[in-house]
Amino acid sequence: MAGSYADRDGQIWMDGQMIEWREANVHLLTHAMHYASSVFEGERAYNGKIFESRKHSERLVQSAKLIDFEIPYTIDEIEAAKQQVLAASGLQDAYVRAIAWRGAGEDMGVASAKNPVRLAIAAWEWGAYYGDAKMKGAKLDISQWKRPSPETIPCHAKAAGLYMICTMSKHAAEAKGCSDAMMFDYRGYVAEATGANIFFVKDGEVHTPDPDCFLNGITRQTVIGMLRDKQIKVHERHIMAEELEGFEQCWLTGTAAEVTPVGSIADYNFEVGALTRDIAESYEKLVRA
Template sequence: MAGYDDRDGTIWMNGTLVPWREANVHLLTHAMHYASSVFEGERAYNGKIFESRKHSERLIFSAGEIDLDLQYTVDEIEAAKVETLAASGLSDAYVRPIAWRGAGEDMGVSSSRNPTHLAIAVWGWGNYYGDAKTKGAKLDISKWKRPSPETIPCFAKAAGLYMICTMSKHAAEAKGCSDALMMDHRGYVAEATGANVFFVKDGKVHTPKPDCFLNGITRQTVLRLLEQRGIEVIERHIEPQEMADFEQCWLTGTAAEVTPVGQIGEFTFEVGALARGISEEYEKLVRI
């Protein structure tokens, strides 16, 4: 497959669909130097973006968290996504809105005089973890930790916050793993590099309390599915050593969807009935 900069199609940029290969920014774009950018990851199923409005609302929230004036309403972002998806000709697709500070009068830490931009790209994307949905993903344990809320806008989906995620995933892939599990700044289990995590023990589900990382939209959907099943969910701080006693595990995220986990570091898990069942229920829900 060609690189992401060399494809046919169009990308929505600041209100206009432009040819894919011409969707470029200047070298001195502020976001390239100072990570002043926020984004969303969304999936369309059967021509409809799942929880689209929630993603648009979060994009605006994230922009506000990093002091970026987006200048688009939720309705305007929604309309732009519909237009871009239709132009792509795809019914099942990944949707990436991204907002950033561009090049302007400022070229330093301050960028208040620089314009803000919004773009939306759509492409086909299969299973994020390949065949892990049937076999169970294998995860490394990252040396990097999710930072304290006192140090970063941890509830924003901001580009700069993913630097340690990229390094963690690279290290994991070098070991033959699909991803890495990250602890938080206190040493509790937090999340994978781009997905939330759930565990099962004695018929109950345990999941880290999202007090210093994203409370993912897919995570919230899965919590509702578990509630509908009448399964008790305990959101709490989880010590790493507790993973030795958990029976099942899965990841949730727009890209990951619901992916069972077979191993995290030295800890192993059964790809069991509940993990498979929630994955199947999610697949049905997003296609309604």
């Protein structure tokens, strides 16, 4: 599917009903447009089933609470709406986006307690997030921006406003011919990519940053479980910048990224090795089981 996301055939679930894709609009004075009061989920369906669907719906509701609003639908209602959207799309393999936000209402300043909370869900066809990087390994830049302290943002919410520096970092990386950028956190520890968690391999063991100031991804948790089932030791810890030189393999995880090998981060190079390929293949089998 090509072209503008605003100009497509199909239907989107919006505030309890299915509407035509091109009519899924909001007012210019929607609070979320001005103050980023929105949360969202990115999910993938494989063979007609959304992987870890309920966990995504639960996180959506929790993210809303973390930025101080309540979604006016239950988890079961959100689940039913996603299934309705997926069925209407006619797709077996699809990307599903649920988004909740503070809409237009009586408030049009920083405060927005009087404004309605709205919810929409759409689905579309989407291939590999990093293109052919699944075979060759993605090329990453290092972002100038750092993941902030938990004292400054609700870092465990999947909230739109927290992605501003991610967008800027990814644009800068793409301008250098890279697929994405790796970010450090406010202390200088390795954190994540702009929309994916990161893993490293050294001497047959796996190291991944402790998600104490960024999102603990659902795919990340799934992959850690897979590794432990394979009796592979996983170290969740703070990783220093100088350690990058000693790692042998690297991969990214995320709903969009799935499991994507990394070939380089700035001047550091990594092998797309056997463990990386095994985890990528095992994840693919799991989501399609």
